[in-house]
Amino acid sequence: MNAPHTWRQQAQRYLLEGVQCTACDxxxxxxxxxxxxxxxxxxxxxxxxxxxxxYSYSFVYHPPAGHEEFAPYPVALVRLDEGPLVxxxxxxxxxxxxxxxxxVEMVTRRVREDSADxxxxxxxxxxxxxxxxxx
Amino acid sequence: xxxxxxxPVREVGIAGYGAYVPRYRLPxxxxxRMWEGSEAALPIREKSVAGLDEDVVTMxxxxxxxxxxxxxxxxxxxxxxxxxxESHPYAVKPTGTIVAEALGVSEYTLAADWQFACKAGTEAxxxxxxxxxxxxxxxxxxxxxxxxxxxxxDALEYTAGAGGAAIIMGPAxxxxxxxxxxxxxxxxxxxxxRRQHERYPQHGSRFTGEPAYFRHVAQAASDVFEAxxxxxxxxxxxxxxxxxxxxxxxxxxxxxxxxEQVARGLLSNDIGNTYAGATMLGLTAxxxxxxxxxxxxxxxxxxxxxxxxxxxxxTDRVRERQYAAVTTRQYIERRVPIDYATYTRxxxxxxE
Numbered sequence: 001m002n003a004p005h006t007w008r009q010q011a012q013r014y015l016l017e018g019v020q021c022t023a024c025d026x027x028x029x030x031x032x033x034x035x036x037x038x039x040x041x042x043x044x045x046x047x048x049x050x051x052x053x054x055y056s057y058s059f060v061y062h063p064p065a066g067h068e069e070f071a072p073y074p075v076a077l078v079r080l081d082e083g084p085l086v087x088x089x090x091x092x093x094x095x096x097x098x099x100x101x102x103x104v105e106m107v108t109r110r111v112r113e114d115s116a117d118x119x120x121x122x123x124x125x126x127x128x129x130x131x132x133x134x135x
Numbered sequence: 136x137x138x139x140x141x142x143p144v145r146e147v148g149i150a151g152y153g154a155y156v157p158r159y160r161l162p163x164x165x166x167x168r169m170w171e172g173s174e175a176a177l178p179i180r181e182k183s184v185a186g187l188d189e190d191v192v193t194m195x196x197x198x199x200x201x202x203x204x205x206x207x208x209x210x211x212x213x214x215x216x217x218x219x220x221e222s223h224p225y226a227v228k229p230t231g232t233i234v235a236e237a238l239g240v241s242e243y244t245l246a247a248d249w250q251f252a253c254k255a256g257t258e259a260x261x262x263x264x265x266x267x268x269x270x271x272x273x274x275x276x277x278x279x280x281x282x283x284x285x286x287x288x289d290a291l292e293y294t295a296g297a298g299g300a301a302i303i304m305g306p307a308x309x310x311x312x313x314x315x316x317x318x319x320x321x322x323x324x325x326x327x328x329r330r331q332h333e334r335y336p337q338h339g340s341r342f343t344g345e346p347a348y349f350r351h352v353a354q355a356a357s358d359v360f361e362a363x364x365x366x367x368x369x370x371x372x373x374x375x376x377x378x379x380x381x382x383x384x385x386x387x388x389x390x391x392x393x394x395e396q397v398a399r400g401l402l403s404n405d406i407g408n409t410y411a412g413a414t415m416l417g418l419t420a421x422x423x424x425x426x427x428x429x430x431x432x433x434x435x436x437x438x439x440x441x442x443x444x445x446x447x448x449x450t451d452r453v454r455e456r457q458y459a460a461v462t463t464r465q466y467i468e469r470r471v472p473i474d475y476a477t478y479t480r481x482x483x484x485x486x487e
Contacts (some may be wrong), residue, residue, distance in 0.1 A: 014237040108196045109188040133462045
């Protein structure tokens with residue numbers, strides 16, 4: 001993966017920026033040109049709040065290139081609070097705590113680096129949500 | 136004698152603040168077990184350790200997001216994103232631009248990295264005060280964040296921790312804590328350094344104490360007292376740079392502070408020395424529980440060497456903002472102890 005390719009995806013990687021259909025308000029992530037709900041082709045950017053829950057998960061023991069040092073690590077389909085399913089790594093979580101229905105929140109972490117002298121790619125992962133502070 | 140106190144033309148204060156501490160903890164007893172046996176004298180209980188996918192960029196982003204939440208502002212109004220650290224992930228390429236973009240700050244912003252050992256964060260804070268105090272920007276974000284480096288077996292390995300805080304300076308009328316004034320005091324004192332391309336820093340052992348830490352902290356703090364006509368009794372809380380438990384406790388006592396004024400902002404026993412993050416992180420722990428009207432003194436120390444001292448007065452707005460984001464104590468309590476072997480993996484110290 002080269003630097004320009006990841007650079008073009010920065011809004012979605014850093015800010016969880018997807019799109020909302022201007023015709024039917026359906027929200028999509030990653031961004032799409034045509035609405036998967038009504039077929040309209042008019043979108044505006046929409047930043048997702050980052051909250052969601054684990055819809056399903058697995059563990060990666062034989063990672064693809066660039067991810068070796070993190071293995072083994074959990075990956076999940078996360079159902080965002082606004083609807084879409086996002087595939088992402090889970091982080092800051094013990095193996096035994098990964099479960100369907102786990103409340104998670106988006107964090108920005110190191111996703112990969114191709115070499116010690118290359119660009120570091122940052123992006124979204126999800127971790128168990130830290131509950132709001134109480135007085 | 137003329138006052139050394141600095142005050143901006145326009146009154147400013149802390150509009151928002153946010154902390155971040157990674158979840159892993161290395162007990163000091165683990166370092167002792169490895170290098171000195173069970174009889175080792177431990178300078179702290181445990182230190183924070185970053186996970187494999189964390190660095191100063193990711194940690195700054197999380198602290199920055201917490202600060203934006205507490206400020207309750209549109210991040211596009213921020214006119215500077217400045218990150219002070221001695222562990223930026225790139226030697227050349229600013230941390231500040233990555234953090235700015237991840238926070239949704241406008242492209243028309245200042246962004247840069249600051250370097251001054253453990254004082255880099257408060258140096259950025261001084262600049263943020265100047266930028267907002269002159270009216271050049273409505274809000275400016277200063278971050279102090281580090282994943283501190285220590286050679287295996289060095290005395291620093293007990294304490295070199297990970298974490299830091301983000302502070303958004305803004306107009307006084309919107310502030311959680313109004314700045315009363317600040318002092319910066321620096322000298323050429325070679326107590327701690329790291330040369331280009333070296334992986335670990337060197338230090339002057341006991342030389343880091345008297346002529347370095349104690350002299351600069353005491354001078355900057357006393358200059359603030361003298362200029363504002365205050366003394367230790369006028370402050371509800373004080374936070375000093377905290378390389379361990381002993382230094383800040385002794386320096387605070389010498390300035391006239393009682394242990395209960397020091398306790399809330401003294402975090403080194405729980406998370407170690409977070410370097411550029413330490414003073415600012417202690418300040419966030421104080422602000423999390425501060426009451427309107429309280430005065431807070433914050434004094435950093437960076438090797439090389441210098442101190443920034445700040446006097447703040449907490450406003451009525453503090454209560455509505457304190458719980459708008461994860462508190463410093465919540466991060467500290469989210470702890471997962473690890474052993475020395477796991478630590479060497481997380482610090483990428485395993486040989487190929």
